[in-house]
Amino acid sequence: MFKMKEKDLKIISHLRRDARMPLTKMSKSSGIPVSTIFDRLKVNAEDFIVKHTCLLDFSKMGYHTRANIVFKVSNEDKESFRSFMIKHSSINSLYKINNGFDFMAEGVFKHIKDMEEFIELVESEFRVEDKKYYYIVDDLKREGFLTKEEPSFF
Amino acid sequence: MLSKNELRVLSHLRTNSRMTLSEIAYRTSLSVSNIHSIVKKLGRVVEKHVSLLDFQSLGFPLKVHFALSAYNKKALKYFLLNHSSINSLSSVMAKMNDSYFDNPYDYYFEAIFKNFVELEDFKKRLEIYDIIKSDEHLVVEDLKKEEFKAQKASMSTKK
Numbered sequence: 001m002f003k004m005k006e007k008d009l010k011i012i013s014h015l016r017r018d019a020r021m022p023l024t025k026m027s028k029s030s031g032i033p034v035s036t037i038f039d040r041l042k043v044n045a046e047d048f049i050v051k052h053t054c055l056l057d058f059s060k061m062g063y064h065t066r067a068n069i070v071f072k073v074s075n076e077d078k079e080s081f082r083s084f085m086i087k088h089s090s091i092n093s094l095y096k097i098n099n100g101f102d103f104m105a106e107g108v109f110k111h112i113k114d115m116e117e118f119i120e121l122v123e124s125e126f127r128v129e130d131k132k133y134y135y136i137v138d139d140l141k142r143e144g145f146l147t148k149e150e151p152s153f154f
Numbered sequence: 155m156l157s158k159n160e161l162r163v164l165s166h167l168r169t170n171s172r173m174t175l176s177e178i179a180y181r182t183s184l185s186v187s188n189i190h191s192i193v194k195k196l197g198r199v200v201e202k203h204v205s206l207l208d209f210q211s212l213g214f215p216l217k218v219h220f221a222l223s224a225y226n227k228k229a230l231k232y233f234l235l236n237h238s239s240i241n242s243l244s245s246v247m248a249k250m251n252d253s254y255f256d257n258p259y260d261y262y263f264e265a266i267f268k269n270f271v272e273l274e275d276f277k278k279r280l281e282i283y284d285i286i287k288s289d290e291h292l293v294v295e296d297l298k299k300e301e302f303k304a305q306k307a308s309m310s311t312k313k
Contacts, residue, residue: 001210001211001212001213003213004212004213012205012207012212015204015205016204016205016207017202017204018202018203018204019171019172019203019204019205020171020172020203047208047211048207048208048211048212049205049206049207049208050205050206050207050208050296050299051169051170051205051206051299051300052170052171052172052203052204052205052206053167053168053169053170053171053203053204053205053206053300053304054164054167054168054171054200054201054202054203054204055200055201055202055203055204055300056164056168056199056200056201056302056303057198057199057200057201058302060198060199061155061156061199061303062155068219068246068262070291082297085297085298086297086298089302090302091298091301091302092298092300092301092302093296093298093299093300093301094296094297094298095219095293095294095295095296095297096293096294096295096297097219097291097292097293097294098291098292098294099289099290099291099292101291103297104219104291104293108302132289134221134246134247134259134262135246135247136244136245136246136262137244137245137246137247138244138245139201139242139243139244140231140234140235140243140244140245140261141234141235141240141241141242141243141263142201142202142204142242143202143204143206143241143242144240144241144242144243145207145209145214145238145239145240145241145266146207146212148238
């Protein structure tokens with residue numbers, strides 16, 4: 001486990017607010033020298049950064065239906081279901097979960113009809129024992145954890 | 155609708171948003187000035203650039219997804235928006251199999267904790283908002299994260 005220090009939290013919180021922030025700007029804002037930021041990231045980033053990405057406004061791209069869908073799948077189909085969902089281009093994120101279900105998939109679709117067709121395909125290919133949908137109406141907060149330097153984190 | 159070149163550039167930013175414009179230009183065979191103007195246009199669909207973290211390696215091994223409905227919706231929303239453990243929060247409506255609930259869920263969120271004591275403490279604090287219905291799922295493993303419109307072989311900085 002990576003032991004986070006105060007400097008690391010400052011660097012992380014900047015990257016969480018804007019992953020494209022130049023190191024010079026980060027240095028000015030945090031008071032940490034550029035060389036230190038560079039070294040900390042070079043040595044430690046692989047330990048805790050999964051990737052730098054950009055979050056999308058899917059509806060502005062023409063994708064008006066988003067849902068978090070939890071699935072319970074028969075044991076025999078779990079592995080193939082997992083592979084299918086990992087490869088499927090409509091699945092933005094996928095998690096293995098517990099508490100009565102096996103997977104949570106965040107699906108992104110142009111229309112609700114596309115989502116319904118996707119679910120029909122999934123149910124025809126795999127033994128889905130149970131499912132539940134949570135249609136996303138509005139994003140209120142996205143990737144907000146560790147965007148602020150909270151002392152309670154230590 | 156995004157153009158073919160806009161989608162190409164976007165896929166690179168989705169895979170690694172710290173990629174320089176010259177690197178994107180090299181990979182797409184587009185000019186740097188063209189890339190610069192595309193990235194500017196993409197500002198209308200990009201909400202923010204963010205580094206995705208392995209919370210477990212930072213000492214936060216518990217990731218929990220909640221779906222809640224409450225009588226005290228407004229106060230609950232304010233609480234969740236301002237709570238430091240909340241990573242993501244959406245307003246939702248729910249459907250189970252083929253029927254909608256009479257009282258659909260109001261919010262779906264992802265919360266991050268150091269341990270089960272923190273999680274239980276958080277759940278106790280939720281009680282004051284008159285929770286009607288709640289679902290809770292502990293995330294055992296992240297299998298895929300923010301891959302929509304990303305490069306096929308997603309580049310990860312993590313070992």
